Amino acid sequence: MDLNASGREIRVALLEDQQLFRETLAILLEGAGMKVVARCSETGTFLSNLRAAAPDVAVVDLRLEHVGRESVEDGLNALKYLHDFHPQVRALVLSGHKEPDVVERCFQAGAAGYLCKLNVGCDDVVRAVDRVARGERLLPVDMLHANAMRLEDLQVPASALSRLTLREREVLGYVAAGADNLKIAAHLGITERTVKAHLTSIYRKLGPENRAQLAVLACELGVTRPVLA
Numbered sequence: 001m002d003l004n005a006s007g008r009e010i011r012v013a014l015l016e017d018q019q020l021f022r023e024t025l026a027i028l029l030e031g032a033g034m035k036v037v038a039r040c041s042e043t044g045t046f047l048s049n050l051r052a053a054a055p056d057v058a059v060v061d062l063r064l065e066h067v068g069r070e071s072v073e074d075g076l077n078a079l080k081y082l083h084d085f086h087p088q089v090r091a092l093v094l095s096g097h098k099e100p101d102v103v104e105r106c107f108q109a110g111a112a113g114y115l116c117k118l119n120v121g122c123d124d125v126v127r128a129v130d131r132v133a134r135g136e137r138l139l140p141v142d143m144l145h146a147n148a149m150r151l152e153d154l155q156v157p158a159s160a161l162s163r164l165t166l167r168e169r170e171v172l173g174y175v176a177a178g179a180d181n182l183k184i185a186a187h188l189g190i191t192e193r194t195v196k197a198h199l200t201s202i203y204r205k206l207g208p209e210n211r212a213q214l215a216v217l218a219c220e221l222g223v224t225r226p227v228l229a
Helices: 019-031 043-053 076-085 100-109 122-133 158-163 166-176 181-188 192-206 211-220
Strands: 011-015 035-040 057-060 090-095 113-116
Touching (some): 019 035, 019 122, 043 076, 057 076, 076 090, 090 122, 100 113, 100 211, 166 181, 166 211, 192 211
Parallel strands (some): 011 057, 057 090
């Protein structure tokens, strides 16, 4: 039986539109000793079941299609809802998308891990759920190239946070949560100019080249992301 960080059986909720894949995931995870507490194909049903299901991990697909509907649901909305209203639930994205900008948006929305379903096996999924449930962050480093983060090139150790002041850590947390400079200033009660000064210092100390890279790096370092109003 797989246990979470508190020693309990890992509880998993699934948001996946393809029934066969959804049921296969459930069988796979329960076979690994986890408990699947919700199996949903629609975001609305998924979110309404969260409180009663009380999952540790939510496995979320990004593109949700439904028979008879022209519109396609975006799983990113579920990630944002989880982050804002159920921060104790760790979200693992399992999607066919592999574009770096999509991956970055997921982490900025609050994802704890990302797997591309096109190139992972059964054991990879089980290990990913287990790691996320234990509080780890699962970044697809191989996807984060070109305009994305090259974490292995930056070689930023976990101790890098010690280089930041308390205020800089707060600013970094808001960046990881997807807040812009104006919103950060409003939440912290400082000017936008001061926010920019903090960001300049953070870039210098940590080494990323742009805001997207900084947000992904913040997730990798385990920075606490505040709930945005």
